[in-house]
Amino acid sequence: MxxxxxxxxxxxxxxxxxxxxxxxxxxxxxxxxxxxxxxxxxxxxxxxxxxxxxxxxxxxxxxxNNPEELAAYTDVMREESVVTAEPEADPVDCGANYDGKDTSAILGVGAGVVAAAAGTPVVVHSGDRVPSQKATPYKHVLEELGVRTELEPGESADMVDETGFGFYYQPAFNPVIDDLFDRRDEMGVRTFVNTIETVANPANADVHLGSFYHLAFARKMIDLIRESERLDYSRAIFFQGMEGYDDIRPGYTKVAEWSSGEDLEDYEIETAEYGMDMEREDLAVDDIAVDSATITAEVLSGDREDHFADAIALNGAFRMYARQDVESLDAGLERAREVIDDGSAEAVLEDLQAF
Structure with missing residues (x-):
């Protein structure tokens, strides 16, 4: 010792x-x-x-924890554990809660692929059944789709540049945090590690897309980014994601948006305003990994036109908007549907499967 x-x-x-x-x-x-x-x-x-x-x-x-404490923890994590691999592309960093979902479909793979097909590179990162919830994360949906996930950081960066979408695997890019798995598991509740791992930023992206349960927590996360000496995000958007994940809720979703040098702005998204009449239970599935993968493949191939197709298109549009590649969610939604209809989104998935 x-x-x-x-x-x-x-x-x-x-x-x-x-x-x-x-x-x-x-x-x-x-x-x-x-x-x-x-x-x-x-x-x-x-x-x-x-x-x-x-x-x-x-x-x-x-x-x-206050933002100063969280920023200090984050800086130590970045200094002593995170292995970064920066792609040539400048992706949106999607840091969903690592302990996953256990009720609704994971839409972020499909949304990220749609955004990538539209020209917005996207990075997602997760571990494997992380405590305390130990539910399904990005990794298992990608595996069900036949995409390799246990990649070294350099391979993840290459995946971004070759396909527009990249996955970074926590044990490979954040190994010292991964070593805490057993101790975290014994706690039985979330710790501050669950908070800071979502902003590990293994691709050194400029834009972060994250989620929160309450607006006060989004403000705290943005203050964390401001106070950190090791994070270089110039823009961050947090929203009330389904089950704390980075999927926009059906109905009403609160959003907090920040760019460097500006004050935080908060506003609401109403899915009904985009012609989407759905409730949370409409996006529920039985087997999170298997059903999410099946839904993703069917939406990207254009074989599915339902609530899931709407939700994936809207979340893809939000990734484009986060990186400021479109001026509005309406413009992003139009672009998302274009790349699904013309086969571009399915082609990105095929590239990922071949990587």
């Missing part, structure tokens, strides 16, 4: 628990940036006792 006096500063996790973060949800104090950095450096080095680590994670959950 590492010795604090030799490798770290003066703030082992036990002292942080006793003097700063561990007194309870109402009375705990926030850490300063250096304290938070040291805490996560110790965690990534495997230094804390397992009981202390669990207590620290739970205390952070109770008191709720």
């Amino acid at each position: 590492a010795q604090a006096s030799q490798e770290f500063g003066d703030w082992p996790l036990k002292r942080l628990m006793t003097e700063v973060v561990g007194s309870g949800p109402k009375s705990a104090d926030d850490m300063d940036r250096e304290q938070a950095r040291e805490a996560f450096q110790r965690i990534l080095a495997g230094e804390p006792d397992q009981t202390t680590l669990g207590a620290f994670w739970l205390a952070n959950r109770w008191k709720r």
Whole structure:
């Protein structure tokens, strides 16, 4: 076990628990940036006792991390774990919650392929049944479609440049975070690691597309990006995704949009305004991986014209809009339907399967 006096500063996790973060949800104090950095450096080095680590994670959950703490954790992750591989293209970075979905179809593969066919490169990244939910992520939908997922970062970058769509696999590009899997699993609840892994940005993209449950959390994530010294996003859009994922909800969806040098703007998307009369239950499936893959293939081939086809087209349009490749969602939606109708989207999927 590492010795604090030799490798770290003066703030082992036990002292942080006793003097700063561990007194309870109402009375705990926030850490300063250096304290938070040291805490996560110790965690990534495997230094804390397992009981202390669990207590620290739970205390952070109770008191709720502020943007400065989250930015410090993110910077340490980027410095000590993330292996970046930057494609020549400048993709939209889609960082959905890594612990997946367990009710509704995953639309982001189809949406990303549609966007790629329209000229908007897209990167997605995930792990494999990540705690606490350990549900279906991007990886398993891609595998069901016959797309390789266990790629080294350089291969992922090549996939982006060759097809317009790329998948980065957490154990390959974020290995020290992946090493925390068992400890996270024993917690039984999400920790701040679930938050920061979504902005790992393995492709060094300029634009991030993420999701949130409440607008206040979107503001916190944008403040994290602003305060981070290792993230270079110039633009970020967060929205209330289905099951916390990066799929726009049927009906009403709240959106938070930010560009460097500007204030955050929030607004709503109503799917009915785009001629889409659907409810959340219309996008439910039984087997998330298998059914999502089947739906994706059928939509991209033009063989399916239903709520799922509408949802994939709208989410593809939103990726184009995020990168500012179209002026509006209406324009993006028109472009999405064009690339499905003319076979371009299906061709991207075929390229991915052949990669």
